[in-house]
Amino acid sequence: MQTILIVDAPEGDSSLLASALRVEGYDVQVASSGAEAWQVLRRAPASLAVVDLMLRGTGTHGLELARELKAVHPGMRVLLTSAYHLSERQLERADCGVSGFIPKPYDVGEVVDFIRTKLSGPPSSRTAWRTEASGVVERRAIAAAAGGRSRR
Numbered sequence: 001m002q003t004i005l006i007v008d009a010p011e012g013d014s015s016l017l018a019s020a021l022r023v024e025g026y027d028v029q030v031a032s033s034g035a036e037a038w039q040v041l042r043r044a045p046a047s048l049a050v051v052d053l054m055l056r057g058t059g060t061h062g063l064e065l066a067r068e069l070k071a072v073h074p075g076m077r078v079l080l081t082s083a084y085h086l087s088e089r090q091l092e093r094a095d096c097g098v099s100g101f102i103p104k105p106y107d108v109g110e111v112v113d114f115i116r117t118k119l120s121g122p123p124s125s126r127t128a129w130r131t132e133a134s135g136v137v138e139r140r141a142i143a144a145a146a147g148g149r150s151r152r
Contacts (some may be wrong), residue, residue: 003027004117005046007037007065008081009055013104020108021115034065045074048119050102053082063096070097079116081106091137093107100138110134 004026008014018028029044029123031037033055040046049069053062066078080086086094091101099118102111114136 001025001027002047003029004115005029005031005037005049007031007034007049007062008052013081013108014050015104016108017111020080020112026115035070036063036067037065041073045073046078048079048099048115050081050115052081053080053086059119062096063094064127066098071076077117079118085135086137100136103135106136107134110136114138126141 006014006018006028008030010032014030018030021028027039027044029046031040037049037051037107045087051062051066051069055062055065062082064078064082067095069078078097079100079102080091080096080098081104083104086101087104100114102114102144119140122126
């Protein structure tokens with residue numbers, strides 16, 4: 001069973017998303033701060049983390065936490081989520097190693113499908129950003145024929 005860590009403010013959408021992911025068979029751990037996220041990860045490593053960009057009043061910004069998670073757990077996929085939209089270019093500039101961005105509010109079913117897709121594919125260091133119609137921004141593997149260049 002794969003473990004998913006959701007780091008979001010208690011009043012966020014985390015409880016609904018956590019319930020939906022549990023129904024799909026995932027072990028879901030929820031943390032309301034960066035410090036709490038590290039405590040959870042000491043008990044149970046996660047395959048994927050969903051981190052709110054604006055962790056209010058927790059001392060750790062979502063981008064900072066994403067960078068730290070990727071540095072300590074390079075195989076973990078990290079997705080950012082926020083009511084503030086980030087473009088492909090902003091994600092590239094942030095250089096935080098995330099695998100995608102989920103804008104709030106979101107359709108829980110779409111996010112569950114997106115997470116399932118992210119967990120089923122291998123992590124890739126050769127990736128490009130792509131924006132979906134729903135506003136979700138994701139990193140995807142570049143085909144070998146692309147010669148390592150990003151295509152938009």
